[in-house]
Amino acid sequence: MTERTPFRARVHAPGAELDVQAYDFESPELIGGDDRARLDAALEAWGRQVGMLITAKTRAVVDVATAPSRIQSFGAFIASAEGPVLWATASSAGGRILYRIPLEEARYWAARMIGAAGDAAGDGAPLTSVERALARQVLTEQLAELQHATGGMFAEPVLEAFGTEPPSSVDRDAQAVVAVIGTLRRNDRRQLAAAIDAELVLQRLGAVAPHQDAAQVRTRIGGHLALAPVEIALRFDPTRVGPDTVLDLAAGDLIPLAHLADRPLVVTLDGEPVLHAAVGGNGERLACVVVSNGDLV
Structure with missing residues (x-):
């Protein structure tokens, strides 16, 4: 005969307001406290370095601002892309990094690097072979700065794929740490974004919890649910x-x-x-x- 767990109810006064914090399961809080501050500081340093690289390559001053990182699935990150974009897939110490830039931004970089003004409005046409090669070079250098700018928090990424379609090899259900770098050049605003495998980030932060038995996980979840109002x-x-x-x-x-x-x-x-x-x-x-x-x- 299975022993029943006694039911314990938490009683609240009638009409009492309960302080319940909503939890977003699409953006779970996997990183917090000092680890979150350390990660955001490292990604902000990388964003500044990306801005310096763009300025050096294009000879046009660009201001950058990095938004606080957030947890998001790779699938949601891909779905949030607006307009034509370029996707660069890289590996770093066994984890995946997905880097996204607007197609017209890559076209501007390429134009400036060959001496053109880069002011012509793009028509969404595919990049030429020259533009593609130059954009790939710039993206490779920006990803390489992830190791140096973050003080070695991440191993140097190795570019695996590059193109206008999101890679099919990425697990879209896997969680990622998303960093968004906003750029401002004169009145032209762009957004570059990188999704870094959350498991990789947790490992580099030293915040990976030991593997838990499935039965223990169910017991702990049951304990949390038992305390829910x-x-x-x-x-x-x-x-x-x-x-x-x-x-x-x-x-x-x-x-x-x-x-x-x-x-x-x-x-x-x-x-x-x-x-x-x-x-x-x-x-x-x-x-x-x-x-x-x-x-x-």
């Missing part, structure tokens, strides 16, 4: 009446309920029936006495 209510069996009955109700009228007098009421948690109970009291408050936790039929 829920609404508890006592419910009669529903009674169906016509609209005319409701419209004719007046003070003192009685409504016969379908619930039999000798039948226990139903205890619900967030609207879901879980127990049978009878009406009782606790001092000056109404209460219920659990009479059965069997099948609710």
Whole structure:
């Protein structure tokens, strides 16, 4: 016979406001505290170095600003791309890095590197072989700076794939640390973004937790769920009446309920029936006495 875990409810005063923080499962909080500050400082340093490289290559001053990193799946990162972009896939110490730049930004880099003004508006046409080669060179150098700018936090990435279509080899369900670098050149704003395998980042930060047994994980999740606040209510069996009955109700009228007098009421948690109970009291408050936790039929 399996021993049942005793049910413990956390009681809150009626009308009390519960301080419950929403959790975004699409952007889980895998990194926090000092580790988050250290990571964001390293990625900000990389963003500044990327800006210096762009300025040096194009001979046009560009200002950069790096947004705080966030956790996002590779699939969501790919889906968030706006307009034609270039994708560069690199590996670093066994982890994947996906780097994304606007196609017109790459075209501008290439134009400036061969002495053109780079002011002509792009028509979304594919890059020429020369533009593609120059853009690949610039992206390779920017990714290489990830190791130096972050003080060796990451191993030097090795470029694996480069093109206008997102790589099929990337696991889109895997989590990544996303860093967005905003650039401003005169009145032209662009966004470069890199998604770094979250497992790689956690390893480099030394924040990887030891492998946990699946049974232990389920037990801990169950413990968290047991402490989650829920609404508890006592419910009669529903009674169906016509609209005319409701419209004719007046003070003192009685409504016969379908619930039999000798039948226990139903205890619900967030609207879901879980127990049978009878009406009782606790001092000056109404209460219920659990009479059965069997099948609710």
